[in-house]
Amino acid sequence: MAVIETFGLTKRYGTRRGNSVLAVDEVSIAVEQGQVFGFLGPNGSGKTTTIGMLVGIINPTGGSFRLFGASEPQDLVAVRTRLGATLETPNFYPYMTGLDNLRVAAAIKGVSRPRIDECLELVGLADRARHRFKTYSLGMKQRLALAATMLNDPELVILDEPANGLDPQGMREIREIIRILAGRGKTIFLSSHLLWEVERTCTHVAIVRKGRIVTTGTVAEVVSAGTAALLRAEDEDALVAALEEYPEATSVQRSDNGVVVALTSGDLAALNRYLAGMGIHVSHLAPYRQSLEDVFIDLTEGDFGSMTEIAT
Amino acid sequence: MIGVLVRIEALKTAKRLGFWVTTGLFAAFNAMFAFSSLRSDMTRESYTFALPEAWRTIIEPGANIGPFFLGVVMILLVAPEFSWRTARQNVIDGLSKERFFAGKVILFLPLTVVYAAIPVVIGGTVALLSPSETGSPLVGPSDFNFMIASWLGHLLVGSGAFLLAALLRTSGAAMGILFVYLLVEQIFADLIGRSSEILSAVTDFLPISTQEVLVSPPLHYPRVLAEQNALRAEQGRPLLEFHDFWLLVVVALAYCAVFLAIAFLSLRRRDL
Numbered sequence: 164m165a166v167i168e169t170f171g172l173t174k175r176y177g178t179r180r181g182n183s184v185l186a187v188d189e190v191s192i193a194v195e196q197g198q199v200f201g202f203l204g205p206n207g208s209g210k211t212t213t214i215g216m217l218v219g220i221i222n223p224t225g226g227s228f229r230l231f232g233a234s235e236p237q238d239l240v241a242v243r244t245r246l247g248a249t250l251e252t253p254n255f256y257p258y259m260t261g262l263d264n265l266r267v268a269a270a271i272k273g274v275s276r277p278r279i280d281e282c283l284e285l286v287g288l289a290d291r292a293r294h295r296f297k298t299y300s301l302g303m304k305q306r307l308a309l310a311a312t313m314l315n316d317p318e319l320v321i322l323d324e325p326a327n328g329l330d331p332q333g334m335r336e337i338r339e340i341i342r343i344l345a346g347r348g349k350t351i352f353l354s355s356h357l358l359w360e361v362e363r364t365c366t367h368v369a370i371v372r373k374g375r376i377v378t379t380g381t382v383a384e385v386v387s388a389g390t391a392a393l394l395r396a397e398d399e400d401a402l403v404a405a406l407e408e409y410p411e412a413t414s415v416q417r418s419d420n421g422v423v424v425a426l427t428s429g430d431l432a433a434l435n436r437y438l439a440g441m442g443i444h445v446s447h448l449a450p451y452r453q454s455l456e457d458v459f460i461d462l463t464e465g466d467f468g469s470m471t472e473i474a475t
Numbered sequence: 476m477i478g479v480l481v482r483i484e485a486l487k488t489a490k491r492l493g494f495w496v497t498t499g500l501f502a503a504f505n506a507m508f509a510f511s512s513l514r515s516d517m518t519r520e521s522y523t524f525a526l527p528e529a530w531r532t533i534i535e536p537g538a539n540i541g542p543f544f545l546g547v548v549m550i551l552l553v554a555p556e557f558s559w560r561t562a563r564q565n566v567i568d569g570l571s572k573e574r575f576f577a578g579k580v581i582l583f584l585p586l587t588v589v590y591a592a593i594p595v596v597i598g599g600t601v602a603l604l605s606p607s608e609t610g611s612p613l614v615g616p617s618d619f620n621f622m623i624a625s626w627l628g629h630l631l632v633g634s635g636a637f638l639l640a641a642l643l644r645t646s647g648a649a650m651g652i653l654f655v656y657l658l659v660e661q662i663f664a665d666l667i668g669r670s671s672e673i674l675s676a677v678t679d680f681l682p683i684s685t686q687e688v689l690v691s692p693p694l695h696y697p698r699v700l701a702e703q704n705a706l707r708a709e710q711g712r713p714l715l716e717f718h719d720f721w722l723l724v725v726v727a728l729a730y731c732a733v734f735l736a737i738a739f740l741s742l743r744r745r746d747l
């Protein structure tokens with residue numbers, strides 16, 4: 164059964180034509196029960212906006228979605244008791260203690276006191292529970308948000324950048340919690356730009372760019388969809404120039420070991436013939452196994468210009 | 476569901492220092508006023524601050540400034556829900572926007588009663604200490620109307636502040652606009668009221684004017700009205716005239732309903 168389904172979901176912020184932003188553009192995805200679904204995209208690509216629409220705080224301007232099969236407003240309110248979500252930064256009452264903040268969330272979710280203590284224990288905040296939220300460090304705030312998410316033992320967990328602000332220990336704990344939840348058959352939908360995190364924890368991914376889904380599938384499918392090759396040649400500049408002209412190439416990048424070219428097909432012999440025809444003789448040509456990060460960079464390159472350019 | 480809304484709003488409010496400070500200041504103001512009235516009675520040895528005559532004196536100052544203390548409290552309790560994004564979190568946790576709004580209304584209505592009751596309770600208690608022989612805490616019909624009018628004033632200004640908080644979503648801006656409006660309504664009314672009869676009739680019913688008229692003692696106490704008009708006749712000034720009390724009641728309730736309705740629609744339409 165699909166836990167989340169979106170059909171051409173769209174959000175345009177602002178109505179004036181001059182300064183409106185198309186944040187989410189006809190996003191259609193399906194997340195099946197039990198999947199750990201990674202929602203990847205560069206800054207400003209519409210991840211938070213998409214999640215905001217799913218949890219009911221942002222009104223879509225187009226398209227529709229279903230949660231647990233429900234799509235009518237009344238039904239959505241009812242099924243939302245089966246999910247736990249955090250969005251962007253943790254949002255709590257700064258003047259209240261962590262415990263009191265959870266008491267508010269627990270009252271809304273209809274959860275009893277012992278469960279609050281259990282969740283505080285789970286995220287390692289039990290001994291700071293009686294301190295005010297505003298005295299918490301960023302990581303502690305994230306942990307409290309995670310505790311609030313887990314209160315109602317949700318069937319669907321939606322996490323927006325859960326690792327943001329966490330130390331390596333915290334990140335590992337999040338990964339561990341996700342693994343435990345997935346093991347118990349929960350569905351997890353998480354947005355991130357920490358690609359190695361996603362590659363390690365997710366079963367499925369969707370990559371989003373400027374509000375549009377550019378690819379989606381299992382992690383293995385997405386990683387192998389674009390084949391790539393690693394090449395070396397005496398004259399690397401000529402090699403890069405030739406590769407950039409090659410019609411099958413989707414991106415060309417220099418790396419420490421040579422030049423990595425992403426290809427639309429896996430025909431390396433054809434590539435070799437093309438280069439020979441251009442008078443370039445390669446000293447090395449081999450299939451290159453891309454990481455999710457490579458695929459991500461290929462697909463979302465150039466959105467913000469390159470930070471490295473600014474630095475140099 | 477209502478039980479849940481009451482619980483969460485009670486928790487949020489009880490832990491909020493700003494709420495206790497504002498309410499405490501209002502209570503302290505009333506206590507100070509009552510005690511100083513009692514003391515001046517004692518020194519003059521003429522006991523005017525004794526029940527039941529004292530009700531008018533007791534209710535009047537609170538009826539005038541209470542609505543603005545309540546306005547501040549409502550802004551403190553509503554606007555930060557947006558700037559802290561806790562309204563967002565409440566909805567994510569499973570409260571629909573409609574229920575979030577209902578929770579705030581459930582908070583607002585009892586607070587109007589509490590604020591209207593603070594002067595009555597504090598002033599009434601102090602007045603009971605008066606050594607006057609004639610005292611009986613009986614509330615006459617005029618006193619009762621005055622109390623109702625005071626409560627309506629709280630409802631009107633409080634819901635206006637609620638609306639500003641829901642629209643502007645930051646306490647600073649909402650309080651700024653509330654107090655600027657307080658200052659400019661009269662100026663505005665004078666300006667446009669001068670141009671025609673009809674407009675001047677309309678400006679009588681602007682929100683703050685309505686609230687001020689509602690809590691003016693001559694509206695409720697025929698004796699006060701007679702006294703003031705006698706004085707005015709002597710000085711050659713126009714006599715005081717009031718619209719019907721019930722018309723003012725309806726206008727105040729209508730403002731409250733419209734303010735809350737706009738706040739509701741805005742909350743529903745906008746993203747959190």
Ligand SMILES: Nc1ncnc2c1ncn2[C@@H]1O[C@H](COP(=O)(O)OP(=O)(O)OP(=O)(O)O)[C@@H](O)[C@H]1O
Binds near residue numbers: 184185204205206207
């Ligand atoms: N309230 C808003 N009003 C106007 N534009 C907005 C609003 N919220 C987001 N946007 C715009 O919508 C686009 C998508 O933003 P969103 O926060 O969904 O991105 P994101 O993928 O979550 O980014 P990040 O990785 O930085 O968190 C951005 O261009 C952003 O500027």
Ligand SMILES: [Mg+2]
Binds near residue numbers: 210211212251323
């Ligand atoms: Mg985001």
